[in-house]
Amino acid sequence: MSKQIVLITGCSRGGIGYAMSDKFLKEGHTVIATSLEIESLESLAEVYDRCExxxxxxxxxxxxxxxxxxxxxKFGRIDILINNAGLPAVGALLDIDLETAQxxxxxxxxxxxKVSRIVGLHMAKRGKGKIVNIGSVTGYASTPWAGIYALSKAAMxxxxxxxxxxxxxxxxxVVIVAPGATKSNLATAGAKLVHVPEGNSLYISVSxxxxxxxxxxxAPGSTSADEFAAYAVKKILEPVSPRYVTFGQSSRLFFVMYYLPVFIRDFILSKTFGVGMVRNQN
Structure with missing residues (x-):
C-alpha cells in the first residue's frame, strides 16, 4: 500500500491510539497524532519526523x-481517520453519575x-478514504456495571x-474495530471515576x-496495546478492510455471545460479574 496520511484521535501515551500511531509510523506512514494532552505525544515526535x-x-x-x-x-489529504478518542463510564445504571454518563x-x-462528518466531507470530494471507529466487544454484549459505556459503543x-x-x-x-480486554489508559481513567454510593446503593454488597x-x-492475560495495534493496523492497511475487526483477550467470547440465546448470555455475564452475589437489603 502507498504511504498514507493517517489522522488518529485519542493518542495519549499508554493507550491504543498511541500504540497505533507508533505502528503506522514504523510502517512508514505519516501520522497526525492528536490528544487533549499534547505533551504526552512528545516521545512519538522525537522518534519519528513523520509524526505531527x-x-x-x-x-x-x-x-x-x-x-x-x-x-x-500541509499534506493535501487525509487517507485514513482513526476515531479512537473516548471516555469510560463504570457503575450500576441506578447509581452512576448522570453527568459522567452523558x-x-x-x-x-x-x-x-463530529470528526467523521468533517473528515468524511473531505474524503468524499477526493472519492476515497477510510474511516475507522474504535468500538468495543461490549458493543456486542453489554456487561453489568458498564451499561453506559456499552450502550455508547453499541450506538457507535x-x-x-x-x-x-x-x-x-x-x-x-468504514471499519469498526472492536477490542477485547486490552491494556490502555481507558481502564485507568475508569478506575478514577467509578463510585458506589454508600448507604443508598442497591449494590453495595457487590462493590x-x-x-x-x-x-x-x-487482568492477567489481557492483550497489550502494542499487540492489539499490530493486528488492527495490518487489517486497516489492507486495500479492502474487513467491516469489523475484532481482536483481543475475550473478544471471541463476546462475539459468540452476540449470537447466543439471551438467557445463556445473561447467565454467563451475571455469574462473571457477581450479579448473583447482590443481597436484597429491603
Whole structure:
C-alpha cells in the first residue's frame, strides 16, 4: 500500500491510539497524532519526523475543523481517520453519575460523529478514504456495571454500519474495530471515576465487583496495546478492510455471545460479574 496520511484521535501515551500511531509510523506512514494532552505525544515526535502532534477536542467542532484544515493544507489529504478518542463510564445504571454518563455518550458517539462528518466531507470530494471507529466487544454484549459505556459503543457500532452504507458511493470504507480486554489508559481513567454510593446503593454488597469492572481489561492475560495495534493496523492497511475487526483477550467470547440465546448470555455475564452475589437489603 502507498504511504498514507493517517489522522488518529485519542493518542495519549499508554493507550491504543498511541500504540497505533507508533505502528503506522514504523510502517512508514505519516501520522497526525492528536490528544487533549499534547505533551504526552512528545516521545512519538522525537522518534519519528513523520509524526505531527495536534490538539483536538472531539466535542468541539471548531477545534476539529481547525486541525483538519491545517492537516489538509500541509499534506493535501487525509487517507485514513482513526476515531479512537473516548471516555469510560463504570457503575450500576441506578447509581452512576448522570453527568459522567452523558459525557461518555456525547464523546464516544457524537464526538466520533463530529470528526467523521468533517473528515468524511473531505474524503468524499477526493472519492476515497477510510474511516475507522474504535468500538468495543461490549458493543456486542453489554456487561453489568458498564451499561453506559456499552450502550455508547453499541450506538457507535450502529452509527458506523449506517456510515458504511451512506459513504460507500463516495469510495469511503468504514471499519469498526472492536477490542477485547486490552491494556490502555481507558481502564485507568475508569478506575478514577467509578463510585458506589454508600448507604443508598442497591449494590453495595457487590462493590468489589463494580470497582473491579473498571480495571477488568488489565487482568492477567489481557492483550497489550502494542499487540492489539499490530493486528488492527495490518487489517486497516489492507486495500479492502474487513467491516469489523475484532481482536483481543475475550473478544471471541463476546462475539459468540452476540449470537447466543439471551438467557445463556445473561447467565454467563451475571455469574462473571457477581450479579448473583447482590443481597436484597429491603
Amino acid at each position: 502532534r495536534e490538539l483536538i477536542d472531539i466535542n468541539d467542532e471548531e477545534s476539529i475543523s481547525a486541525t483538519v484544515e491545517k492537516v489538509i493544507n 459525557r461518555c455518550v456525547n464523546t464516544n458517539v457524537f464526538g466520533t460523529l 457500532h450502529s452509527m458506523s454500519d449506517t456510515l458504511r452504507m451512506e459513504l460507500k458511493p463516495f469510495g469511503i470504507q 468489589k465487583y463494580i470497582i473491579g469492572r473498571a480495571s477488568a481489561s488489565h
